[in-house]
Structures are given as structure tokens and as C-alpha cells.
Amino acid sequence: MQNKMTSMMIFILLYISTILGVLYLNTHELLFMLLASFLIGLFVLFTSSMLGFALLIVYVLGHGFYSVGVTWGKEININIQSIQILKQCIYTLSAVASWLLIYSINKARESYISLEKEVIELRKFEPSTDILTFNEFMERAKLLITGMRRRGETAYYLVFEVIGEKDYQKRVVYEKLTKLLLQSVRVNYDLVGKGGHNRIIVLLSNTNEEGVQIVLQRLAQKVDAEYNLTLKDFIYSIHDVGDDFATFSEAVASWKRGNAS
Amino acid sequence: MNTVFNLVAICFWLLLLYYSILTVGGILFRAKKNSKTKSLEHYPSVAVLIPAHNEGVVIADTLHAMSKLEYPGELHIYVLNDSSKDETGEIAQYYDDSYAHIHHIEVPPGTPRGKSRVLNYGISISQSDYIAVYDADNQPEPHALRLLVEAAETTPQAVGAVGYVKTINESRNALTRMIALEFSAFQLLMQAGRWELFKLGSLTGTNLIIRRDILEQVGGYDSYALAEDADLTLTLTDIGGLLPIVPEARTWEQEPENFKVWLKQRTRWMQGNLYLIEKTIKNPRLFRGRNFIHSAQLLLVYICFVFFLLMSDLWFLLGLTGKVHSSATTPLLILWFESWLMYYVQLVTAQMSDKTLRPLDLLVSFLMYFSYAQMWLILLVRGAYYHIKLKLTKKEPIWDKTARFKQGKNIVG
Numbered sequence: 001m002q003n004k005m006t007s008m009m010i011f012i013l014l015y016i017s018t019i020l021g022v023l024y025l026n027t028h029e030l031l032f033m034l035l036a037s038f039l040i041g042l043f044v045l046f047t048s049s050m051l052g053f054a055l056l057i058v059y060v061l062g063h064g065f066y067s068v069g070v071t072w073g074k075e076i077n078i079n080i081q082s083i084q085i086l087k088q089c090i091y092t093l094s095a096v097a098s099w100l101l102i103y104s105i106n107k108a109r110e111s112y113i114s115l116e117k118e119v120i121e122l123r124k125f126e127p128s129t130d131i132l133t134f135n136e137f138m139e140r141a142k143l144l145i146t147g148m149r150r151r152g153e154t155a156y157y158l159v160f161e162v163i164g165e166k167d168y169q170k171r172v173v174y175e176k177l178t179k180l181l182l183q184s185v186r187v188n189y190d191l192v193g194k195g196g197h198n199r200i201i202v203l204l205s206n207t208n209e210e211g212v213q214i215v216l217q218r219l220a221q222k223v224d225a226e227y228n229l230t231l232k233d234f235i236y237s238i239h240d241v242g243d244d245f246a247t248f249s250e251a252v253a254s255w256k257r258g259n260a261s
Numbered sequence: 262m263n264t265v266f267n268l269v270a271i272c273f274w275l276l277l278l279y280y281s282i283l284t285v286g287g288i289l290f291r292a293k294k295n296s297k298t299k300s301l302e303h304y305p306s307v308a309v310l311i312p313a314h315n316e317g318v319v320i321a322d323t324l325h326a327m328s329k330l331e332y333p334g335e336l337h338i339y340v341l342n343d344s345s346k347d348e349t350g351e352i353a354q355y356y357d358d359s360y361a362h363i364h365h366i367e368v369p370p371g372t373p374r375g376k377s378r379v380l381n382y383g384i385s386i387s388q389s390d391y392i393a394v395y396d397a398d399n400q401p402e403p404h405a406l407r408l409l410v411e412a413a414e415t416t417p418q419a420v421g422a423v424g425y426v427k428t429i430n431e432s433r434n435a436l437t438r439m440i441a442l443e444f445s446a447f448q449l450l451m452q453a454g455r456w457e458l459f460k461l462g463s464l465t466g467t468n469l470i471i472r473r474d475i476l477e478q479v480g481g482y483d484s485y486a487l488a489e490d491a492d493l494t495l496t497l498t499d500i501g502g503l504l505p506i507v508p509e510a511r512t513w514e515q516e517p518e519n520f521k522v523w524l525k526q527r528t529r530w531m532q533g534n535l536y537l538i539e540k541t542i543k544n545p546r547l548f549r550g551r552n553f554i555h556s557a558q559l560l561l562v563y564i565c566f567v568f569f570l571l572m573s574d575l576w577f578l579l580g581l582t583g584k585v586h587s588s589a590t591t592p593l594l595i596l597w598f599e600s601w602l603m604y605y606v607q608l609v610t611a612q613m614s615d616k617t618l619r620p621l622d623l624l625v626s627f628l629m630y631f632s633y634a635q636m637w638l639i640l641l642v643r644g645a646y647y648h649i650k651l652k653l654t655k656k657e658p659i660w661d662k663t664a665r666f667k668q669g670k671n672i673v674g
Binding site: 050082 | 274278281284285288289291292592594595596598599602603606610613614
């Protein structure tokens, strides 16, 4: 509702300033007004709203000082002064409307980007592969690890990273690998999540080194059976989960940032 | 006569030009993305000083906010209880008992009474790398102190840092709204502009930090100064110190909710500035280097601007009564309109840079030129009267404490 009102106000401001410009300004003045407003809008579009605002303020204040400068020392009656002020108001109104228009577009764009980011964070699964998003992976890992520690169980996590020269190749390997990993782990006890760009993290709960090797063997068999995929297309490392979730979280976050690779 | 009038008008416009340039400087400073502070490897120790005289109405909220300060280094908070007769001591003692880093200190009686003497006492009893000052009605945001220290430590030649004071009771009435707008324009925006263009910062009396060694070097606060912040600013600038502005380090402060309290508070500020002008004129050192801008601004605002205002009023009255016939050809309507426009633009710019542009504030800003801004003359006359009276009677300055408010009622300390 508020957005609608704001848009309406900007729309009205633009029209009022243009109509007043047509009524009270001569051709040159009208062209100057339109050009100045256009340039201010363009500047905001290509820089930032605040820098654009600084330009708008320079324009408005500059106009004020210009008005004082050109009328200083002249005998001007009150009517002419009023018209001079009216013209300045039209210039200002037009520039403000132009700035407001681009500002509101920028705001809407920023809001859209931020909402999109939020939606991505709230997603539970990565759409193309069905593995858990990083946030969801961490949420579930927290529950699993806390429970395991209470029961005195051990756990391991594996970090897989796709290697290759071309991005399009890596994308195919990544998708195949995620599919095979999901098939190789226990659905109800293990987690497969996104661990950064071209990186997958697998949490194997309530298991030991032998259990880890079983999963890896199972994966190797599936890789062999997969068309155009070899063990050389990716690397992996095995890690103990550690004493508590905080240690695990810190280590995994480091992987996610790409520091540990 | 026309020459005098034109000269006055030119000076007036130069002052407006200066403020317009500051406005643009301020918005450019706020537009910078890299103006954020950087975190430190080691955080120096800080002693927060809170002078308190009969602050029972607000001190609990203040100390609650202080207990939430998130500072990675050693932090001690001192409530400097200056002979309070209300429950200030009781509340401060409770916090002293509840938190290891909050201390209730009874300041021994002495003269001259006021904030400066109390702060000097606080400096003498504390040991820390930095001194932070907060008024007793302040509620700083948890990161405020950390941001101030980071700015002071990472800015070369910095001797401290200054934060931003926001109005906690802004929506109470038209007066508090106008004060909030005034603060955002003439404290934050102009401060930011001065820092951006001239690397000049001014202490604002609260939400600030200063290096202890520097404070000791300059002899602490001038106990006779009623505008102790402005006074210390000149002293620190004189020794080449910088005071970076940190708009993100915010504190929330209560402002006067009625005209009577506002008038008393502002008269004291005016008296303090008049004392400072006198001190500046007597000391040519304070006109050298970067201090020139501080001192020149003081003179322009408190002496020249008022002289221009009086002259124009006089001119207007004489013209009305037919005592003088003006042949001046200056377009007065345009001048008046532009003056209003510039004032309005400054207020709107401040709100924009603070990201709090609201339709009601735009309307209040529109009216402020005709109401709030015109009080300046009354304040100056009142301040000058009390200042001269004090000089003639050779008495010590009286610290006229600002009354605090609770649920719409004021309680005078």
C-alpha cells in the first residue's frame, strides 16, 4: 500500500513539474530542466542513491546561489521575483521527482535482491541436486552431533571437491557425484550437504573408520558404473567430527569459505 | 547605509555558502561505503565516566544500557555521583553490587559545581588508556564504544572519537521532534561535513572518547567552562589532535519536552559558547591552523550571524515606520526564499543521510525556519545577559542542570 502511494506521488510529481515547466518556462529553460533531471536520474542509476542525492543537493543549492547571484543589485519588482521563485521551484521539483523515481527503483531492486537471498537461505534442498543447503545441513548436523555426544557415539565427515579444468565439466561431475553420494549413505542417519562452490560435505553419524571405508567403497563402485565419471574427477578428505558441535561448525564453515581446501 | 546593508548581506550569504558546502561534504561522507571502522587485534582499556546529579529518573535505564555494552577490551564504568539527593546513589550502588565492572563513586563536594569538575575527578580516580564520557540520560547501543575505539585507534593522529547522539523521545511532541531534526542536521551532518572536508571533529559532550595521556597533557577539562565539550575541542585541535566522527556509534538521549526546560538548557549552552568566544578572542593561538575554522565558525555563528539578523530586523522596522527610505535594489523576496530553502535542504539532507526521511518530518522541517530557528535571537540575548551578569558580579558559573522526564512529566534535579 505504502509502495503504491509512493509510486503515485512520484508519478504526480513528475507530471506536475512537467506541466508547470511547459506553462511557465521558455523552450530553452524547459530543455535545461528536462536535461538536468535526466542527468540526475542517470547519475543515480549508475552510481548510488546517496551520491545521486549529493548531486541533487548541489543542483538545488547551486540553483539557489545562482538565483541570488543573477538578481543581486537589480531592481526587480515583487511579481518578477515571484515568477523567478516559481521557476526555481519547477526546476527543483522536476529534479527531485527524477531522483525519487530512480531511488525508488533502486530501493525495490535492493529489496528484491535481499529477499531472493533470504529465500535461498531458507531453502532446505539445493534445487538441482536435492542435497541439503548449507544452513539446513548445519541445523540437522547440530541435532545429530549433540545426540551422538550424549550417547557417546563417534562420527566422521567427508569433504568432496570436484576438480577439473572447465566449469561446464565440473557442473556435470558435481551433479553426478551428489546423486551417487545420496545413494551411498544411509538415508535416515547420514547427511549430504552443499559445502561451498563445487564442494560437498557428508556427515556419517554413529560410525567408525570401518564404516567410513564401507561408504567410500560403495561410492567407488557406483562411480565405476557411472558413464564418463572416474575417481580422478574429484578429491576427498576424511575428518573426525571432534568433541562438540562448535568445533565441527568452525571447521565446516572454514571449508565453506574455501580456506581449508 | 546601502553599503552596510550589502556588506551584511554578503557576509550572511558567505555563511550560508559555508553551511551548504558542509551539507554536501556531510552527504558525501555518509555515502562512502568504506567509512566503517576496522576491528583491532588488541583493544585498549576504557573508563566510561557518567556524571550524575539527581538522575534517579533516568539512571537505571542508562546503567541497564551500559551493562549491555559489548567491548572486547578491559572496561570500567564509573557513575560519578555528584551529591545527589534522590535515589541516584541507591540505583548506582545496586548496579555496583550486581556488575563487577560498574562502580558507584561519590564525588567529594567542591566548586565550581558542574560537569567539568566531576569529569576531572573521574579522570583522577580511574586508570585506563581511554576516557569515555556519557551523560546520565544516555543509552548507548551495544557496539557504540567499540566503534569509537576502533576509529580512534585506526585514524592517524586521532586523540579520540565522537559518536552520534539520537533523540529517544523524538515522537513525544513537536519540540522534541524539532530537536531531533536539529541534532541530525547540525550535529551529525555538519560534523560529518567538517570531518570530510577539513578533518575536523567536535566533541558533543556525550558519546565520545579521549585518550587519557592527551587529556592529562592538556590539563583535563576547564572547570569554569559551561560548554566543556566545545572548549576541549579547541584545546585538542590546538595540539594537532584529530577527532574522527563515527555516525554508526550511536547513543540515545532524552531531550527537553517543554519550552521552559529547553530554554534553560540552551541558555547554558549559549553562555558556555560566549565564555569560549571570550577565551578565543583573548588567545590568538586558537585562531591558528585547523582551529581557525572552529574559532571562525564560533564568531560567525554567535556574533556575526546575530549582528546580521539584528541589522535586517532594524532595517525592516525603520522601513516600516518610514524613518529610513531604502534605495537598496536587493531582491529581498528571493533572498528570503533562498535562505529558507537552504535551511530546509540542510534538514532534509540530514534526514536522508540518517535514512529516516518521513513525511511528518518533512512538514516539521518546513515549519522550523519560522519557529524553532527564530529562537536563536532570544537565546543569545538571554545567554549574553547571564554571561555579563556573571562577569559583573564576579560569581562562579552555575551549572543549570537539565531536568529529566518520565512518562511526560519533568523532574527537576
